[in-house]
Amino acid sequence: VVARIPRSLILVGGGSDCRAVEAAASAQDRTWATELTAATLVALHPTLSELAMYKKESSSTSTSTLRSKQQWIQSWVAGGWA
Numbered sequence: 001v002v003a004r005i006p007r008s009l010i011l012v013g014g015g016s017d018c019r020a021v022e023a024a025a026s027a028q029d030r031t032w033a034t035e036l037t038a039a040t041l042v043a044l045h046p047t048l049s050e051l052a053m054y055k056k057e058s059s060s061t062s063t064s065t066l067r068s069k070q071q072w073i074q075s076w077v078a079g080g081w082a
Contacts, residue, residue: 008065009072011039019047043069 023038024030046054046066054066 009069011036011043011069011073040073044073 020035020038020042023041024035027034027038043066054063
């Protein structure tokens with residue numbers, strides 16, 4: 001399956017998110033799958049300070065991007081977009 005994923009929905013394992021990096025680093029076996037799982041969980045469960053930051057940045061754009069990313073990740077459970 002070839003799909004075009006919007007840049008705003010891209011998850012980066014081991015990226016700049018401190019919580020994702022911390023979680024992946026503390027794993028027993030650090031792999032790309034561990035890093036991707038950590039990035040996914042961080043995207044699905046933002047902290048209160050992260051939510052406040054999204055609201056402060058650009059209320060409608062940032063918040064809708066966060067919601068879009070969360071909805072896209074949650075769709076994986078039901079078979080995703082393929």
